[in-house]
Amino acid sequence: MVPATNSRVQHPRGARLLLPSVLALVLTGIAATSAYTTLGKPFPSLVVDAYHFYSIVELPSWERTGSLPHMSHRLVAVNGEALPKEAPLASPLELYELMAGTSRDSMAHLEFEDPRGRSLPPISTRVSRFGAEEFLFFFVAYALAAWLVLWSGGLVFTVSGRPAARRAYTFWSVVTFLLLLSFYDYHTNAWLAPFFSVAAIGIPLGALWLAYAFPRPPQWRATDLRRGLIALTVLGAATAVGLIVARFTGWNIHPIRSAIDQLMAPSFVTLAGVVLLRMRRSTGLDRTELVTASWGLITTPLLLALVHVLTLFTGRDVRHLVLPFVVLLFPLSIGFAMVRNNILEAQTVLTSRMLRVPFTLGAILLSVLGTYLAWLATWNGQVVLKLLVLLGFAIFLLLMVLARHLQTRLFFPATLAFRSTVEGLSDRLAALRDIPAIQRAVEEVVVKTLPTLSAQVVEPGALVELSYLPIDSQERLARGENLWTAQSPREQHLLIPMRSLGELRAVLLVAPKRGAALYTQEDIHLLETLASLGALALHNAEVVQELESIRRLEVGAVLKEKQLTLSALSEELCHEMVYPLNFLQDLLRRGASGQPLDEEDLSFARDEVDRMKRMLDSLRRLQLPTPRLAPLQLLGYIQRALLLVREPIHEKKLSVTIDVPPELTVTAEGGALVQLLSNLLRNAAQATPEAGAIGIRLHQGPAGQLLDVWDTGPGIPEHVAPVLFTSRRISTKPGGYGIGLTVVQRIAYTFRWDISFQRESERTLFRLTLPHLP
Structure with a gap:
């Protein structure tokens, strides 16, 4: 298989046409030279053939008088001079020049004899000269028709997948080419007379071979028919040899000429009859392909046979006037049938x-x-x-x-439909985002445009399920090559890769065209363009789906984040509200018992109530308020934090040591600072046994001021220490939630403080590194 843009398969038979083509050109050169040498030469307004038989060839402009001989009559004397019967025979042009040299008053007197050797009355005819009319019609027109026939034979020989039909048609085209090319020479110089003799016998034989093999040999007694045709071909070859020998010996060839003339019409009628019989008995695609080719297969032989029959009965031949045109109906019909129905199972793409x-x-x-x-x-x-x-x-x-x-x-109708088809598919694909819908749109446009029996967009992974694929189809499709399935030419499917950005998105699998018509290069170009549009649409759909998936993930992530934020915020608020609630509860107990409440406690209680309101507002907005940092004196906030944790301090009779200068100022936000310190002090109080000690001290470190919150408790277990600041809900207390340290870490981060913990001198301390104030 090769890329479909060139051909379906490589044709090694094409290389074998080089030598025959050269020989054909040589023969054409000889025929052209022969025709050119006749210009201006005399002839008696009638012509004879290379064997001196009267040839009923004429043009309307030729002036002749009297009755004309029959084509079975042979020229034996010119202007009273008998022609020698010894070999070799003089060429017709030599006879014409002899006639002109011995004629008087531009009139020539010719004597013929019939097949029985009886002399006929002399015929007088005017001497004319070969000119442009004879040259154009009998050489140029015939030579052009000859090359058209030969070209069709070469094409069939190159691309046909039916050996018998290929051989039969090639044989017919070659002998027809020889007959047409040598026609003018046969009646003048006779340089190519042997080729004309061979062609005269080969044409009826070619018609019979075509009747047998076109478009395929019959199933009924095919062997016997083939043997009979081979015998006739051998006999015809022997007859051709006899004609060639007679050209140089002077033998009487009238019986051979008569037999050939009698065989000509039946052979053409046989061809037409066989085609009609096959059409009647065939069905389906076989009948369709015969009907497509019938106007040439039937009309051509019937016309030639009819003209030949008229010639036999009237003695007036018009075959030479219609031959170069009628004979072209045959190759034209074959070519048309090959394009429309692939009648010869050609493995090619039409260009x-x-x-x-x-x-x-x-x-x-x-x-x-x-x-x-x-x-x-x-x-x-x-x-x-x-x-x-x-x-x-x-x-x-x-x-x-x-x-x-x-x-x-x-x-090439795809050329006319190219722009509208591409624009229509582009508009249709622009509104599609669903991959199955894109695939259906491409399939429908392909089936409607070509037209083909079916089209399917196949995913790359599904190619392994297809049969009749070449072994390396995956790699070649990925490289962008078009492929044909390994089936018969009339069943082959075409695979067009649908690539975008160098990646194989899908494969367009196209069935044979309706009627098994040949794919054209324009069809391939259109399919490639539609495949490219489809690949781009599939790529865009994949991108859209990926974006939609990412968007869904983002929406899910946002929702999850909100859920986590709500959970974390609610946990934190619940945890932090314990301190002011405990403080307020303590105030209420004291007030209920009649103990006096000082103004400092009431002021602090009002501040805590305001802080709880701010916490609830944060919960409604699912966002903690942005801290407003400002320089604050640390000692006052330490004392407020101690008020929030005084209950566990009193219950355990803990001693509290505050070693912080009253003038120490830090950059922080008041409420958050109280929250940070109260959590650290509460953890310290809960971790310290009764009659223990907790405290806060300030000292200088290399990176800045260090604020330690310490206790005399047993310390942090070894298995908890490595993840203390990396995991949520880490707690060493029974029933603890592990939220307080998370709150501390968050607030320290907003203050741009560093926090760590260590064990020193039987003390556990959490160390806050405070940066220098600017």
């Missing part, structure tokens, strides 16, 4: 370059015909040659323009 040769040659041929008809219509008038050349050139240009439009509409 405009492949049709450039036939369309160009056909335009030249028709322009030559148009020029000739224009000259013929005005041959009695004064027609300037330059005007005819300009007319022919104008006809050629017009035909090339029409051919291009016809070619596009018949074989």
Whole structure:
């Protein structure tokens, strides 16, 4: 398999056409030289063939008088001089020059004899000269038609996947090429007379071989039919050798000529009849492909057979006038059927370059015909040659323009639908975000545009489930190569990679086109463009889905964060409200027992009530208030914190030592500072046994002032120490929640203080590093 943009498979048979092509060019050069040498040479307004038999070839402009001989009559005398019957035979052009040299008053007298050797009355005819008319029609038109036929044979030989049909059509195209190319020479110089003789026998044989092998050999008695055709071919080859030998010996070839003429019409009728019979018995795609090719397979042989029958009965032959045009119906119909229904199981992608040769040659041929008809219509008038050349050139240009439009509409409709299809799919994909919907949109557009039987967008991971894939299909598709499945040419599926940013997003699997029509290069380009649009849409959909997933994660994270914030905040507030509530509860007990309440306690109680209100407001807003840092005297806030924890201090009869200068000022926020100190003092009081000691001291350290909150408790267990500041809910007290130290760490962070703990001299201390005030 090779990339579909070039061809389905490589064609090693194409290299074998080099030598035949060179030989064809050599023969064309010889035929062109032979035709050129005839210009200005005389001839008697009629022609004979290389064996001196009358050839009923004529042009409307030839002037002749009297009755004409039959094509079975042979020229035996010119202007009273008998022609020698010894070998080698003189060429027709030599006879014409002999006639011109011995004629009088521009009239030639020719004597013919019938097949029985009886002489016929002399025929008088006017001496004319070969000119542009004969050259253009009998050489240029025939040569162009010959090359069109040969080109079709080379194409079939190169791409056809049916060996029998390939051989039969190639044989027919070669012998038809030889007949058309040597036609003019056969009636003038006879340099290529052997090739014409071979072709005359090969054409009916080719028709019979086509009847047998096209588009495939029959299933009924195929071996017997093939053996019979081989026997006829061997007999035909022997006959061709006999004709060639007779050219140089002078043997009478009338029986051979008669047999060939009798075989010509039945062979063409057989071809048409077999095609009709196969059409009647076939069904489905086989019938469709025969119907597509029938207008050439049936019309061409029937027309040739009809003209031949008319020639036999009337003695007037118009085959030479219709032959170069009628014969082209056959390759045109085969080519059309191959493109539309792949009648020959060709393994190729149709390109405009492949049709450039036939369309160009056909335009030249028709322009030559148009020029000739224009000259013929005005041959009695004064027609300037330059005007005819300009007319022919104008006809050629017009035909090339029409051919291009016809070619596009018949074989490359994807070119016309390219822009609208791409724009339509782009608009449709722009509104889609769902990957299955994008895949369906691409599939529907492909089926509607080509048209193909089906299209499917396959995920890269699902390729292993497909059958008939090349071994290295995954790697080649990932590289961006188009592939064909390893099936018969009429069942092959096309795989177009859908890549974006160098990554294979999916694969567009396209079934054969309807009627097994050939894929064209424009089809491939359109599919590649649609695949690229689909890949981009799939990529965008994946990005959108990823963004949506991230957005959902972010929403979930925000929700989770809010939940965590609410949980942490509620836990912290619940923990912190214990201190003011205990203090207020103590005030109420004292007031209920008749103990006097001093103004300091009441002021502090009001401050704590305000702080609880601020806590509840933080809970409503799910956000702690931003601390407003300011210089504060630390000692007063230490004393307020001690008021909040005086209950456990009194219960355990703890001694409290405060070693802090009254003038010490720190940068902090009052409420948060009380919260920090009260948590540390409460933890110290709870960790210290009865009659123990707690305290706060200030001393100088290398990084700044150090504020230690210490106690004489047993210290922190070894298994808790490593995670004391890295995990929440770490507590060493039975029933503790482990929230207080978390609150302390948070507040210290907002104050830009560092906190640590250590054990010194039977004391456990939490150390706060206070930065210097600016």
